[in-house]
Amino acid sequence: MQLLLTAHNVPARKIASELRRLMLSLSPSTPCLLEERDGCVHLHASIHSIAQLRQTTLPDRVYAVLLTVPAEQLPNTDAEIIDEVKRLVCDAVDWQSVFEAVGELSPQSADRRPASVGVTAKRAGKRFSSIPSQALAGSIGAALSKHFGCRVDLRSPELDVHASLNDDRLLLLHPLLRRPSTYESKTSVGLHPHVAWAMVKCAAQLSCPSLHSLHPLLRALPHAALPLIHAQIPPPRCLMSFSPSASIVVDPMCGSGSFLLELVSGWPSVLAMGSDASASQVALARRNRAALPASSASRLQLFEADSCRHPFRRGAADAVVTDLPFGKQHGSLAENASLYPSAVSSIADILRPGGCCVLLTNESNLQLLIESIRATHKQAILYSSAFESNNLKSAAEPGSSERPGPLRLICRRQVPLGFMTGWIVVARRESGDADTSAPQLDEVGAEFDYPQDSVSKNDDEGHLSEDGAVVRRFLWESQSGRASWDSQRKASRLPMEPACLLTHV
Numbered sequence: 001m002q003l004l005l006t007a008h009n010v011p012a013r014k015i016a017s018e019l020r021r022l023m024l025s026l027s028p029s030t031p032c033l034l035e036e037r038d039g040c041v042h043l044h045a046s047i048h049s050i051a052q053l054r055q056t057t058l059p060d061r062v063y064a065v066l067l068t069v070p071a072e073q074l075p076n077t078d079a080e081i082i083d084e085v086k087r088l089v090c091d092a093v094d095w096q097s098v099f100e101a102v103g104e105l106s107p108q109s110a111d112r113r114p115a116s117v118g119v120t121a122k123r124a125g126k127r128f129s130s131i132p133s134q135a136l137a138g139s140i141g142a143a144l145s146k147h148f149g150c151r152v153d154l155r156s157p158e159l160d161v162h163a164s165l166n167d168d169r170l171l172l173l174h175p176l177l178r179r180p181s182t183y184e185s186k187t188s189v190g191l192h193p194h195v196a197w198a199m200v201k202c203a204a205q206l207s208c209p210s211l212h213s214l215h216p217l218l219r220a221l222p223h224a225a226l227p228l229i230h231a232q233i234p235p236p237r238c239l240m241s242f243s244p245s246a247s248i249v250v251d252p253m254c255g256s257g258s259f260l261l262e263l264v265s266g267w268p269s270v271l272a273m274g275s276d277a278s279a280s281q282v283a284l285a286r287r288n289r290a291a292l293p294a295s296s297a298s299r300l301q302l303f304e305a306d307s308c309r310h311p312f313r314r315g316a317a318d319a320v321v322t323d324l325p326f327g328k329q330h331g332s333l334a335e336n337a338s339l340y341p342s343a344v345s346s347i348a349d350i351l352r353p354g355g356c357c358v359l360l361t362n363e364s365n366l367q368l369l370i371e372s373i374r375a376t377h378k379q380a381i382l383y384s385s386a387f388e389s390n391n392l393k394s395a396a397e398p399g400s401s402e403r404p405g406p407l408r409l410i411c412r413r414q415v416p417l418g419f420m421t422g423w424i425v426v427a428r429r430e431s432g433d434a435d436t437s438a439p440q441l442d443e444v445g446a447e448f449d450y451p452q453d454s455v456s457k458n459d460d461e462g463h464l465s466e467d468g469a470v471v472r473r474f475l476w477e478s479q480s481g482r483a484s485w486d487s488q489r490k491a492s493r494l495p496m497e498p499a500c501l502l503t504h505v
Contacts, residue, residue, distance in 0.1 A: 002064075005040060005062050023049075047101050050104055051104050057491040060496075066093045067088055070168070086143035088170075113148055114150050114159035117161070118159070122164050124164075191323055196261075198482075200321055202356075204267060206356040250350055251274040251275075251322045252347065253307045259323070260300050264300045307343050316352070317355055341372045344407065358426050359425045370409065406430050410427055
């Protein structure tokens with residue numbers, strides 16, 4: 001059977017490479033017959049091997065190719081074309097093989113015929129421009145309805161046919177496997193999903209869940225909620241099922257929620273909490289949350305608050321991931337001069353000791369961000385002196401006497417953002433009891449064991465840059481670097497499932 005495999009934002013060559021490895025493992029002695037064409041992969045496979053395609057991670061859809069007819073073999077007049085297409089659909093398609101393939105994927109559908117049929121059609125090009133797509137779909141649907149003696153159902157058909165007519169060919173497909181819907185198809189987000197995923201991946205790699213005397217959700221709740229906790233009023237039911245060892249990740253400038261959506265979609269043990277000063281952005285983030293499955297949406301909490309006057313308790317977060325304003329769509333470079341130091345100070349306040357922050361900025365603001373991270377060392381020294389003299393003990397959070405520690409710059413990695421150069425900057429919060437002098441960056445590099453060929457050096461002795469290690473790849477990246485981010489992200493998705501189930505007529 002001829003199959004067609006498609007994927008969103010994945011080159012056909014990568015899908016083909018994954019398919020070759022899979023087919024070789026299944027049948028080493030059988031050659032793998034596949035072809036890359038028009039951004040898709042065409043595969044010739046036995047009906048019994050189709051179910052094994054669920055093991056692939058990159059494709060989003062697997063179709064059975066019902067019919068392919070070169071355009072030059074079709075009639076010239078509209079009426080003749082419609083009649084010919086109706087004839088081909090009924091007589092030239094091996095429907096028995098299609099039903100056997102569906103039966104392989106869903107045993108309960110074996111040896112059954114469809115109770116309903118639906119057709120979607122797309123006409124493109126100049127030669128057949130007088131034939132509306134809707135008319136083409138209606139004609140094919142009517143022919144199949146009569147052929148199988150079933151009704152037409154455009155909402156949830158058991159036999160789903162996709163037709164494409166253009167200057168090159170007539171193509172008919174039937175979906176066999178599909179990836180469960182992901183949030184991208186239902187949400188409006190700004191940052192590209194695989195960039196957001198990469199930053200979240202960094203945070204997940206560097207921040208381990210911490211155990212506290214308070215339930216993590218209670219220590220992360222806004223200050224205003226504390227009286228409710230003291231009054232023994234329980235938090236919402238959806239939050240009570242969380243494990244005490246769950247990680248909390250905060251985005252204090254969440255916007256539409258790009259990072260938060262990635263977190264709750266890919267990391268089931270994480271509670272994501274976001275805030276934004278813009279009411280419209282928080283509203284958009286809430287609409288995006290509504291598109292998630294209930295199990296994911298219940299782990300995403302949103303607040304309207306200024307990033308420099310955040311609602312989160314000190315040391316609440318295991319990690320902070322955020323996209324700082326570039327001064328283009330939001331704010332300006334002049335405003336960032338005061339915003340960045342305040343925002344970074346607040347981020348240090350949110351993080352627990354040992355927690356990390358993964359921050360995104362652009363080339364124009366990179367040095368300002370680095371200086372803002374360095375400034376937390378000076379703040380920690382001043383706070384430490386005041387704390388020791390008991391001037392600030394009264395300001396400590398209830399039940400906590402820990403002093404806020406500085407942020408230690410770990411590394412930074414360049415990443416293209418459209419026509420801009422972006423930078424992912426990683427830092428870790430030190431304990432308030434730790435040495436607040438300038439960090440030994442050589443030790444930082446050794447601590448994270450970045451490969452020697454991925455760290456830029458600034459002198460012959462091999463000392464890391466004063467601004468932190470500049471890495472070409474993070475530890476979790478493959479040799480392909482950013483080119484593999486989308487593939488790695490897709491590899492963690494749910495497996496494909498049968499696209500339809502045929503029921504007995």
